[in-house]
Amino acid sequence: xxxxxxxxxxxxxxxxxxxxxxxxxxxxxxxxxxxxxxxxxxxxxxxxxxxxxxxxxxxxxxxxxxxxxxxxxxxxxxxxxxxxxxxxxxxxxxxxxxxxxxxxxxxxxxxxxxxxxxxxxxxxxxxxxxxxxxxxxxxxxxxxxxxxxxxxxxxxxxxxxxxxxxxxxxxxxxxxxxxxxxxxxxxxxxxxxxxxxxxxxxxxxxxxxxxxxxxxxxxxxxxxxxxxxxxxxxxxxxxxxxxxxxxxxxxxxxxxxxxxxxxxxxxxxxxxxx
Amino acid sequence: xxxxxxxxxxxxxxxxxxxxxxxxxxxxxxxxxxxxxxxxxxxxxxxxxxxxxxxxxxxxxxxxxxxxxxxxxxxxxxxxxxxxxxxxxxxxxxxxxxxxxxxxxxxxxxxxxxxxxxxxxxxxxxxxxxxxxxxxxxxxxxxxxxxxxxxxxxxxxxxxxxxxxxxxxxxxxxxxxxxxxxxxxxxxxxxxxxxxxxxxxxxxxxxxxxxxxxxxxxxxxxxxxxxxxxxxxxxxxxxxxxxxxxxxxxxxxxxxxxxxxxxxxxxxxxxxxx
Numbered sequence: 001x002x003x004x005x006x007x008x009x010x011x012x013x014x015x016x017x018x019x020x021x022x023x024x025x026x027x028x029x030x031x032x033x034x035x036x037x038x039x040x041x042x043x044x045x046x047x048x049x050x051x052x053x054x055x056x057x058x059x060x061x062x063x064x065x066x067x068x069x070x071x072x073x074x075x076x077x078x079x080x081x082x083x084x085x086x087x088x089x090x091x092x093x094x095x096x097x098x099x100x101x102x103x104x105x106x107x108x109x110x111x112x113x114x115x116x117x118x119x120x121x122x123x124x125x126x127x128x129x130x131x132x133x134x135x136x137x138x139x140x141x142x143x144x145x146x147x148x149x150x151x152x153x154x155x156x157x158x159x160x161x162x163x164x165x166x167x168x169x170x171x172x173x174x175x176x177x178x179x180x181x182x183x184x185x186x187x188x189x190x191x192x193x194x195x196x197x198x199x200x201x202x203x204x205x206x207x208x209x210x211x212x213x214x215x216x217x218x219x220x221x222x223x224x225x226x227x228x229x230x231x232x233x234x235x236x237x238x239x240x241x242x243x244x245x246x247x248x249x250x251x252x253x254x255x256x257x258x259x260x261x262x263x264x265x266x267x268x269x270x271x272x273x274x
Numbered sequence: 275x276x277x278x279x280x281x282x283x284x285x286x287x288x289x290x291x292x293x294x295x296x297x298x299x300x301x302x303x304x305x306x307x308x309x310x311x312x313x314x315x316x317x318x319x320x321x322x323x324x325x326x327x328x329x330x331x332x333x334x335x336x337x338x339x340x341x342x343x344x345x346x347x348x349x350x351x352x353x354x355x356x357x358x359x360x361x362x363x364x365x366x367x368x369x370x371x372x373x374x375x376x377x378x379x380x381x382x383x384x385x386x387x388x389x390x391x392x393x394x395x396x397x398x399x400x401x402x403x404x405x406x407x408x409x410x411x412x413x414x415x416x417x418x419x420x421x422x423x424x425x426x427x428x429x430x431x432x433x434x435x436x437x438x439x440x441x442x443x444x445x446x447x448x449x450x451x452x453x454x455x456x457x458x459x460x461x462x463x464x465x466x467x468x469x470x471x472x473x474x475x476x477x478x479x480x481x482x483x484x485x486x487x488x489x490x491x492x493x494x495x496x497x498x499x500x501x502x503x504x505x506x507x508x509x510x511x512x513x514x515x516x517x518x519x520x521x522x523x524x525x526x527x528x529x530x531x532x533x534x535x536x537x538x539x540x541x542x543x544x545x546x547x548x
Contacts, residue, residue: 042327043317048430050519053316056543150438153427156322164424164441171438245324269330273547 006228009034009239010219011070011094013061016044017156017249018189019076020256022099022212026074027238027257029216030223034236036068042243042269045152046079047121047188054123058084060272062092064241070094071228074219078103078187078211079121082129095222102218103185103211104133108141110207111183117176117202118145120187121152130187144179148172148191155190156252161197169194169201176202185209193256240264243272280502283308283513284493285344285368287335290318291430291523292463293350294530296373296486300348301512301531303490304497308510310342316517316543319426320353321395321462328397332358334546336366338515344368345502348493352377352461352485353395356403369496376492377459377485378407382415384481385457391450391476392419394461395426404461418453422446422465429464430526435471443468443475450476459483467530514538517546 010030012023016039023037038061040046046054058080062073073096075081075088081098088096107116118130125147134141150168159165176184184206186192192210199208223229230236238261242249246264253261284304286297290313297311312335314320320328332354336347347370349355349362355372362370381390381404392404399421408415424442433439450458458480460466466484473482497503504510512535516523520538527535 042323048522049316050522053518149431150424150427150433153424157423159424162445164438164445167438167441171436244327248322248324270547273544 005071006230007034007232008069008071009036011065011068011073012037012076013058013065013073013080014039014077014189015046015057015079016041017252017256018152020253021189021192021210022074022076022215024257025212025216026219029220032232032234032236033223033230034238036065036070036239036241038065038241039249040243041249045121046077047123047152048149049123051083051123051127054079055084055087059087059091062088064267064272066092066094068239072097072219072222074215075099076189076212076215078129078189079123082124082127095226097215097218097222099189099211099215100129100133102214103187103209104130104137106211106214107183107185107209108134108138110209111141113180113182114140115142115144115179115181117179117181117184117206118143118187119148119151119172119184119191122147122149124187130185144176144181146172146175151194152188152190155193160194165194165197166201169197173198173201176206181206183207183209186211238263241267243267243269279345280504281308281506282343282345283310285339285342285347286311286350287332287339287347287354288313288351288463289320289331289353290315291526291530292426294527295463295466295484296348296350296489298531299486299490300493303494304504306506306508306510307497307504308512310339310344310513310515312339312515313523314517315523319395320351321397321426322423323397325357325397325401328354329358329361333361333365336362338541338546340366340368342513346371346493346496348489349373350463350486350489352403352463353397356398356401369500371489371492371496373463373485373489374403374407376488377461377483378404378411380485380488381457381459381483382408382412384483385415387454387456388414389416389418389453389455391453391455391458391480392417392461393422393425393446393458393465396421396423398461404459418450418455420446420449425468426462426464429467434468439468439471440475443471447472447475450480455480457481457483460485512537515541517541517543
């Protein structure tokens with residue numbers, strides 16, 4: 001990779017809007033990097049779909065981002081990270097990082113008692129994405145996993161502090177108390193939005209892991225290690241693409257990111273698939 | 275349409291699994307008709323997506339079903355019915371019926387006080403699909419509409435009688451009491467699964483309208499009126515197609531239909547789009 005590539009953008013991909021919680025951390029840590037984000041809002045959610053369908057969609061998204069001359073690809077979606085990384089790395093000739101390994105590493109750094117909880121979509125939990133990663137890194141660790149499929153629609157509906165959200169969170173998370181975990185991985189990029197409710201239910205002493213943060217640190221290390229970190233002294237440009245009409249995305253995305261989005265475009269599914 | 279066409283199948287289309295509540299009524303009423311169902315499980319749900327995306331997906335589904343030589347198309351999805359019927363009727367050369375008009379007509383037949391509630395997805399409610407239909411049929415009717423986006427994931431999660439479902443239903447439906455409705459249209463094919471909870475919240479005196487029932491009667495009338503009703507004395511064949519892997523669909527579908535599904539196939543999105 002030559003000097004020219006330093007200013008190329010970093011590609012971020014998610015099934016919809018959740019990946020912006022990762023982008024937010026990356027923007028904070030790497031303000032001068034150019035970023036191209038693609039959210040597959042016409043086919044969201046991925047978490048309840050099959051592995052083969054998720055792999056197919058992820059490959060299409062990666063091919064689209066490659067056309068934007070990205071120097072790296074961040075799969076900012078736990079479901080896609082849990083099933084599609086191997087396929088991606090075979091086909092895409094830029095480095096690819098997911099959110100599972102960074103989240104697992106941070107959880108291992110944080111846990112004191114070696115008892116870690118993981119919550120995510122059906123796909124992420126059924127694929128044992130985090131538990132196999134955690135156990136590979138530390139054979140002695142105890143992992144307790146639970147799919148929480150209703151958290152995504154609740155977050156998208158904006159019911160962050162609603163009584164029903166508390167009730168559903170208690171239903172999903174109560175068992176973690178018995179397991180005496182001291183660390184809980186938020187294994188879906190939507191879940192950081194529900195941090196407050198989740199924390200109330202599992203107890204303030206349980207450390208919540210938002211993979212966006214460690215993924216951004218690993219991204220930074222990677223760029224520096226390979227000598228492809230942007231050397232610009234200006235704030236990078238940020239381009240956003242979605243597969244459904246952008247209006248609804250814009251509103252929620254700006255709330256997620258805490259800043260205005262100017263460069264937002266729709267791409268046609270036909271162009272994605274061909 | 276000639277005699278040959280009488281034995282051709284009826285096509286049913288939905289974004290996923292909800293349309294089976296319509297198919298169930300049709301199977302009961304028209305047991306000797308052949309049926310081909312397509313559920314777009316790789317891109318479900320439609321209710322939170324834009325009109326243009328829903329129209330595009332619906333046209334693709336209709337083209338697929340046309341290849342199965344259907345003699346009629348039933349759009350067994352409120353969201354698709356609310357935005358795509360005009361486009362469909364322009365392009366497809368078999369009769370098309372949706373679920374909005376049948377549901378609206380039945381509600382008008384049932385109401386005594388002329389005050390009708392409608393619940394559905396964001397798309398169906400924002401498009402004022404039912405209220406414009408109801409008011410076209412009877413200018414004096416009072417209509418009260420409310421989007422209930424969490425009902426679909428709750429139904430898919432199988433939390434039919436869960437405390438959280440009651441709480442969410444109360445949050446969505448409480449206002450209908452003030453409006454003193456006597457009839458409530460379940461304007462999404464998933465909602466009949468939650469009938470018991472919905473009825474508890476709005477009160478047993480409020481008549482709930484499941485569009486599947488009147489849509490099946492209108493379908494039957496249509497087939498008889500056009501002379502294309504099947505004349506077979508045997509039970510019809512039933513073919514099911516989905517765009518994601520069939521395993522998860524099969525389980526829920528059999529619960530919805532109350533019978534085994536033998537003929538279930540996956541179609542590739544590439545084939546749907548081209």
